[in-house]
Amino acid sequence: MQSASVVRALGALAQEHRLAAFRLLVQAGPEGLAAGALAEALDIAPSSLSFHIAQLANAGLVTQRRNGRSILYAADYAAMAMVMGFLTENCCGGAACVPTIDCKPASTTERDVA
Amino acid sequence: MQSASVVRALGALAQEHRLAAFRLLVQAGPEGLAAGALAEALDIAPSSLSFHIAQLANAGLVTQRRNGRSILYAADYAAMAMVMGFLTENCCGGAACVPTIDCKPASTTERDVA
DNA sequence: CATTCAATTCAACTATTCTTGAAATATCGA
DNA sequence: TCGATATTTCAAGAATAGTTGAATTGAATG
Numbered sequence: 001m002q003s004a005s006v007v008r009a010l011g012a013l014a015q016e017h018r019l020a021a022f023r024l025l026v027q028a029g030p031e032g033l034a035a036g037a038l039a040e041a042l043d044i045a046p047s048s049l050s051f052h053i054a055q056l057a058n059a060g061l062v063t064q065r066r067n068g069r070s071i072l073y074a075a076d077y078a079a080m081a082m083v084m085g086f087l088t089e090n091c092c093g094g095a096a097c098v099p100t101i102d103c104k105p106a107s108t109t110e111r112d113v114a
Numbered sequence: 115m116q117s118a119s120v121v122r123a124l125g126a127l128a129q130e131h132r133l134a135a136f137r138l139l140v141q142a143g144p145e146g147l148a149a150g151a152l153a154e155a156l157d158i159a160p161s162s163l164s165f166h167i168a169q170l171a172n173a174g175l176v177t178q179r180r181n182g183r184s185i186l187y188a189a190d191y192a193a194m195a196m197v198m199g200f201l202t203e204n205c206c207g208g209a210a211c212v213p214t215i216d217c218k219p220a221s222t223t224e225r226d227v228a
Numbered sequence: 229c230a231t232t233c234a235a236t237t238c239a240a241c242t243a244t245t246c247t248t249g250a251a252a253t254a255t256c257g258a
Numbered sequence: 259t260c261g262a263t264a265t266t267t268c269a270a271g272a273a274t275a276g277t278t279g280a281a282t283t284g285a286a287t288g
Contacts, residue, residue: 022201027204048248066254087198231286234284254263258260
């Protein structure tokens with residue numbers, strides 16, 4: 001019964017600012033981006049970004065770690081792949097289609113997420 | 115600026131009943147399922163299903179066609195692939211990962227959706 | 229043409245989401 | 259420790275989402 005967590009993940013992505021933030025993080029790679037950098041890139045208030053990024057984190061789509069005064073957020077590729085796999089599961093009654101997504105950027109495995 | 119349509123698609127999927135309905139349609143294949151069959155499978159009121167399936171249709175995730183008294187809904191695989199492609203675009207700053215999804219069930223191309 | 233079946237639309241209500249600014253928490257440097 | 263920076267939490271309001279049953283539209287059957 002993982003459908004509830006997929007609903008949360010999709011709901012987390014189903015908002016203009018959060019989708020944009022997630023895509024920035026996906027493109028930024030495992031290094032991630034600071035909350036402030038995201039707020040500035042998206043041109044929204046810091047408190048608004050906190051609200052949105054918390055939902056992405058709560059849905060398991062991003063991880064966070066502190067770096068000095070900043071908090072860096074990074075996309076969780078495994079979670080993203082899980083959501084996609086769930087959507088396409090048994091696609092077309094089992095006909096061969098929809099390859100499993102397997103995104104393993106170079107430094108993902110060595111990363112340690114607090 | 116396709117992000118708005120992706121937000122709508124994700125929002126359409128970010129709900130328990132709609133996610134379940136979409137998955138049933140994905141698994142049902144191009145033949146699709148009648149609105150009544152979906153309502154029964156999901157155990158929700160017909161008016162509730164109408165409300166939800168309309169959002170999936172509005173987001174472009176499902177197509178509809180009439181068959182006698184019933185209206186059959188079917189998943190739109192191209193739209194699904196588009197959403198996933200958008201999420202993973204330029205993943206990891208361009209590192210080779212995330213193969214493009216290419217779901218082409220046997221009869222999809224010959225289907226004519228009104 | 230009247231009846232029945234399938235699905236949608238409507239109105240009303242409750243619940244959740246998003247935004248904002250002010251206050252609080254945590255880290256760093258002098 | 260004090261002040262500055264980075265981020266989160268809180269409270270309150272406006273907007274949107276989800277549910278229900280009743281009324282409506284559209285297609286098939288006699």
